[in-house]
Amino acid sequence: MEYIIVKEKCSSCGLCADVCPVEAISQIGPYLIDRQLCIMCGECLNECPCMAIAPVQTD
Numbered sequence: 020m021e022y023i024i025v026k027e028k029c030s031s032c033g034l035c036a037d038v039c040p041v042e043a044i045s046q047i048g049p050y051l052i053d054r055q056l057c058i059m060c061g062e063c064l065n066e067c068p069c070m071a072i073a074p075v076q077t078d
Contacts, residue, residue: 020074022057022064024050028071035063035072 024035026049036044043056044063052063052072064072 020059021054021077022052022059022061022072023075024052025071025073026050028069030069030071032068034066034068038062038066 024044029050031046031050033046035050036042036046039062040060041056041058043053043058045051045053064074
């Protein structure tokens with residue numbers, strides 16, 4: 020599983036990036052979560068007021 024940011028829902032408020040303990044969220048251009056850095060803690064998911072962060076199943 021991994022988290023993605025749904026760009027159509029994202030308001031670019033920056034709250035997700037502010038709470039990420041490993042700075043895995045890029046705020047340049049469309050916000051993106053770096054899969055290599057993300058530790059799947061869920062802090063960004065819980066903080067996002069737009070519900071723009073979604074868990075997705077990976078193979």
